[in-house]
Amino acid sequence: MSRALQKYLDQVMLYANRKEEESAKIRAELEDHLRQKTADLEAEGLPREDAVFQAIEDHGTARTVGYSLRKGFALLDVRTEGTARGFIAVGPRAVGIIAFGNVAVGLFAFGNFAFGVLAFGALTIAGLLSVGGISVAPFGAAVGLASIGRAAFGMIACGGLALGLQVPWAIDGVNLLSGDNGIQFLQHFQTHEGTVALIAIILWLLLAVPVLNGVMCSIKRNEYLRIEKADSKLIE
Amino acid sequence: MPHWALSGRQKMTRLSKQTLDGNVETLILAVLESGPSYGYAIVKKLNERADGILQLGEGTIYPVLHRMEEKKLVASRWRLAENGRQRKYYRLVSKGHKALAVNRWQWQMLSAVMEKVLGSAPNFLPKPQVKGATI
Secondary structure, X not given: OOHHXXXXXXXXXHHHOOOHHHHHHHHHHHHHHHHHHHHHHHHOOOOHHHHHHHHHHHHOOHHHHHHHOOOOOEEEEEOOOOEEEEEEEEEEEEEEEEEEEEEEEEEEEEXXXXXXXXXXXXXXXXXXXXXXXXXXXXXXXXXXXXXXXXEEEEEEEEEEEEEEEEEEEEEEEEEOOOOHHHHXXXXXXXXXXXXXXXXXXXXXXXXXXXXXXXXXXXXXXXXHHHHHHHOHHHOO | OOHHHOOHHHHHOXXXXXXXXXXXXXXXXXXXXXXXEEHHHHHHHHHHHHOOOOOOOHHHHHHHHHXXXXXXXXXXXXXXXXOOOEEEEEEEOHHHHHHHHHHHHHHHHHHHHHHHHHOOOOOOOOOOOOOOOOO
């Protein structure tokens, strides 16, 4: 069998990342396809080299085919293209119980656009806790520069219980710039317990994003290393 | 017909992935209705029947077949092929027959509605080009 076909199949299976036994069967099926396609193209009059090239091209890029051959919902799905789906999903788009991605959807979602029960990122919409630049939590707490939620905390805060520099709308709002209300509210933190609680909340918020970012980068790096180890040319 | 042999006009009139999404399973079921077959032959039959309008990335048919197998629409078996190699054959099972019947009926209904609303399709004319807009 041509080296080009073997190499293509190696790359497909690298991206597919299946168990050895499953991988062998899938590979055999694809190999049969490519061999027969090559033979048919040769019978049509194409030289062998061109036939192999054409068969591979018609089959699709190794990355696209490989990723599409991954399990429907894996324990860990990390990919550099398309949508990752898994218990832990990491990719440009990620859907999972724990999802890290540019667009992330999950029970626990982290990304530029994050949607979930708990969501962290630039624009976040969450059921219970939303932390981000613009955060929305219709049934829970939203923390962000602009936040909307049952409880909203931020520069601009709207919602049931809102605390912020600007509180355009709230059932019970505290505007920290408006003098008495804000000062009275801040007096709650003058006790020792209150101060500890406030510091804990701020630290947790400040730590959460870098830690989550670190976890995501580490998982991604492992995937890059796995691919690079098998074929360094695949890493651009 | 292989992609390299298609004319520019034929390439223009091929179906987009978005249009195909969700319908590939039905197309495969229809091909398997006439008897067991394997991946390459299924793609070939689909391309023949579609007369070059359909452009499937050939490798992407396998995840669809595997998914259909998981959903028990098709069953598979490895058999020795004429070239002496093991080959995986897929065949339609009862759930697949039922799914095909339902999908076929739904597609015919949708097709009838589309035709009534849009009028009958022109004979694969090239896409209209509007300056400054993407269609």
